Amino acid sequence: MEIAFYVHHHGSGHLMRCLAIASALKNCHITFLGSRLEQYRSLIPDNIKFISLPMDTPGDQDLDVVDQSPAGLHYAPLNVNGQLQRVNTITSFLASNPNLLFIVDVSVEVAMLSKLCGVPTIVVRQHGLRDDLPHQICYRNAIGLLAPFDERMSGQVPEWISNKTFYTGGLSRFAPSADLSDASKRNVAVLIGSGGTSINNDFLEHLSVECPQWIFHIVGNIHSSKNINNLHLYGKLEDPRTVLANCCLVIGNAGHNTVMECASLNKRFIAVSEERPFKEQEEKARIIEDLTLAVHIHASEIFQVDWEEILENSLASRPDWNGLISSDAAERAAAYLMHTHRTVFQRN
Numbered sequence: 001m002e003i004a005f006y007v008h009h010h011g012s013g014h015l016m017r018c019l020a021i022a023s024a025l026k027n028c029h030i031t032f033l034g035s036r037l038e039q040y041r042s043l044i045p046d047n048i049k050f051i052s053l054p055m056d057t058p059g060d061q062d063l064d065v066v067d068q069s070p071a072g073l074h075y076a077p078l079n080v081n082g083q084l085q086r087v088n089t090i091t092s093f094l095a096s097n098p099n100l101l102f103i104v105d106v107s108v109e110v111a112m113l114s115k116l117c118g119v120p121t122i123v124v125r126q127h128g129l130r131d132d133l134p135h136q137i138c139y140r141n142a143i144g145l146l147a148p149f150d151e152r153m154s155g156q157v158p159e160w161i162s163n164k165t166f167y168t169g170g171l172s173r174f175a176p177s178a179d180l181s182d183a184s185k186r187n188v189a190v191l192i193g194s195g196g197t198s199i200n201n202d203f204l205e206h207l208s209v210e211c212p213q214w215i216f217h218i219v220g221n222i223h224s225s226k227n228i229n230n231l232h233l234y235g236k237l238e239d240p241r242t243v244l245a246n247c248c249l250v251i252g253n254a255g256h257n258t259v260m261e262c263a264s265l266n267k268r269f270i271a272v273s274e275e276r277p278f279k280e281q282e283e284k285a286r287i288i289e290d291l292t293l294a295v296h297i298h299a300s301e302i303f304q305v306d307w308e309e310i311l312e313n314s315l316a317s318r319p320d321w322n323g324l325i326s327s328d329a330a331e332r333a334a335a336y337l338m339h340t341h342r343t344v345f346q347r348n
Contacts, residue, residue, distance in 0.1 A: 001025075001027070001028045001029065001099075001101070001338060001341045001342075002028070002029050002031075002097050002098075002099055002100040002101070003025060003028050003029070003030055003031075003100070003101050003103065003337060003341065004030070004031040004032070004033060004093070004097070004100055004101070004102050004103070005018045005021075005022065005030070005031070005032050005033070005102075005103045005104075005105060006033050006034060006090075006102065006103070006104045006105060006107060006110045007032050007033065007034035007037065007105060008034065008105060008106050008107060009034055009035040009036045009037075009055075010195055011193055011194050011195030011196075011255065012040070012193075012194050012195075012257075013193075013195070013255055013256050013257040014034075014105045014106065014124075015032075015034070015037070015040055015043070016173060016257055017105060017124070017148055017171060017256070017257070018032060018103075018105055019043065019044070020171060020173055020329075020330040021103075021171075021330050021333045021334055021337070022045075022048055023045070023330065024330040024331045024333070024334035025334045025337065025338065026334075028338070029049075030047065030048045030049070031048070031049045031050065031051060031093070031097075032044065032048055032049070032050040032051070033050070033051045033053055033089075033090060033093065034050075034052070034053055035052065035053045035054065035055050035056075035086075036052075036055075037050050037052055038052060043238075051089065051093060053086045053089055053090070054082040054085045054086050054089070055082050055086075056075070056077075056080060056082050056083040056086050057080070057082065058077070058080050058082075059080075059081060059082055061081065062079060062080050062081055062082075063079075064078075064079040065077055065078065065079050065080055066078035066079060071133060072112075072133055072134055072137050073108060073109055073112065073134055074108050074109065074134050075109060076109060087113060090110065090113060090114075091113065091117060094114065094117045094119050095117070099345050100119055100120075101120055101121075101122065101337060101340060101341045101344065102114045102119050102120065102121045102122070103121075103122045103123075103124065103146065103337065104121055104122070104123050104124065104142075105124035106123065106124050106126055108134045108135060108137075108138040111123050111138045111141070111142060112137070112138060112141065115141045115142075120143045120340075120344045121141075121142050121143060122142060122143060122144045122145070122146050122337065122340065123138060123139060123142040123144075123145055123146070124145075124146050124147075124148065125145050125146065125147040125148075125161075125165060126256070126278075126280055127153075127155060127256075127280050127281075127283045127284040127287070128276070128277070128278030128279050128280035128282075128283050128284075129278045129279050129283065130157075130278055132278075135278075139161055139164070142164075143340065143344065144164060144165075144166060144336075144340055145161065145164050145165040145166070146165070146166055146168065146333060146336065146337075147165045147166065147167045147168065148168050148170075148171040148256065148260075148329065148333065149167065149168070149169070149170055149171070149256070149260070149324075150167060150169050150170050150323065150324045150325075150326070151167045152291070152323075152324065153170075153284070153287050153288070153291075153324065154167070155283055155287055166333075166336045168326065168329040168330070168332045168333040168336070169324075169325070169326025169328075169329040169332060170260050170263055170264070170321075170324045170325035170326055170329060171260060171326070171329040171330060171333065172257075172260035172261050172263065172264040172325055172329070173257075173261070174241060174261055174264040174265060175264065175327055176264050176266070176325045176327055177264065177265055177266065178266055179248070179265060179266040179267055179268075180245070181245065181246055181247055181248040182246075182248070183248040183315055185215070185246075185248070186213060186214045186215060186248070186311075186315075187214075187215050187217060187246055187247040187248060187249075188214055188215065188216050188217065188247055188248070188249045188250070188251060188311065189216075189217050189219060189240070189243055189244050189247035189249070189250045189251070189252075189267075190204065190207075190216050190217065190218045190219070190220075190250075190251045190252065191219050191220060191240070191250060191251070191252035191253070191258055192218065192219065192220025192221065192222050192252075193220065193252070193253050193255050193257075193258060194220075194221065195253075195255060195274075196274065197253050197272075197274060197299075198272065198274060198299040198302060199220075199251070199252075199253065199272060199302075200222070201222065201224050203302055203303070204216065204218060204222070204224070204228075204231055205226070205228065205231075206302075206303060207251075207307055208228050208229075208230050208231050210306075210307045210308055211230075211307050211308050211311060212230060214230060214311060215230050215232065216230060216231050216232065217232050217234065217243050217246075217247060218231060218232065218233045218234060219234050219235075219236070219237055219240045219243055220235075220236055221235065221236050241265070244261070244265055244267065245265070247267070248267075248268060248315065249267070249268045249269075249270065249311060249314055249315065250262050250267045250268065250269050250270070251269075251270045251272065252269070252270075252271070252272065253271070253272050253273070253274050253281060253299075254271040254272065254273045254274070254281035254282075254284045254285040254288075254296075255281065256284070259271065259284060259288060259294075260325065262294075262321075263293070263321040263324050263325045264321075264325045266319070266320070266321050266322075267319075268294075268314050268315070268317065268318070268319055269288070269293065269294040269295070269319070270294065270295045270297060270310065270311075270314060271284075271285040271288060271289070271294045271295065271296050271297070272285075272297050272298075272299055272302060273285040273296060273297070273298050273299060274299045275299065282298070291324075292317075292319065293319045293320075293321060293324075294319065295310060295313075295314055297310070
């Protein structure tokens with residue numbers, strides 16, 4: 001089976017999700033297409049071909065750019081050479097690979113391009129307010145929608161979208177496990193993602209001063225010249241499980257992978273929602289707070305709230321993420337894709 005993934009370049013979450021699903025696809029020819037994939041080359045197995053796409057943003061030589069997207073698309077600027085070369089690379093690949101199933105994670109424009117090429121396309125669903133015209137057209141034109149979460153985390157969507165969606169269950173790179181951390185030691189993990197965050201040095205210093213009895217273990221690309229006793233910086237870790245296992249609380253943004261990893265490790269979680277297109281993180285954080293699984297704090301409020309009180313109150317609770325993470329979510333997604341491929345191309 002020929003199966004390809006378009007991997008969006010914002011943050012690393014899209015790639016990690018695609019890698020998890022691809023690892024469960026057996027006896028398939030798999031290709032990843034995306035910008036900035038080179039920086040993750042060490043994470044992509046040799047059996048996965050990857051094609052680097054130029055960025056679709058204006059370069060120094062693009063002097064006559066008109067950023068006015070037509071109705072039905074989110075982003076289609078005029079006179080951007082990278083955009084033209086990007087479309088050329090994608091369509092050339094699609095034309096050279098018959099009987100291809102294309103999974104788009106995520107881009108309305110790439111999904112629509114695939115549809116125009118007559119290639120069956122499955123679109124990965126994300127949280128947020130996706131009731132705009134481009135998303136509605138994209139979802140209607142896809143042959144299927146893939147949600148890498150449990151249906152209880154779906155939010156309010158029209159029935160036709162839910163009916164068209166295959167819910168994998170919670171998809172995480174970590175197997176579900178109990179939280180065995182010692183809460184009396186007051187260790188808190190702070191996860192810093194790569195998609196843009198308000199959790200920076202100023203905030204960490206504020207946190208350390210406001211909560212001197214707590215010890216904060218910082219995972220992510222952040223550096224500080226100050227030596228603060230209750231802040232421990234680990235840098236970026238490919239596998240932060242050891243740090244997370246020893247912490248009774250996690251503070252992090254409400255990105256999909258962070259939420260799913262906290263769920264899989266059954267952690268108390270304080271979700272700091274960042275501004276994202278379509279209010280994606282706000283909706284996800286609201287959903288898990290409504291399910292009494294996390295505390296939601298908007299990024300604009302992180303210097304106003306009483307962190308000592310929030311941490312103490314969180315410590316007194318014990319969330320039960322049971323059922324929101326599926327140990328076989330990647331396998332379920334892979335089975336769905338392979339079944340769809342057989343159905344579309346009428347193969348036994």
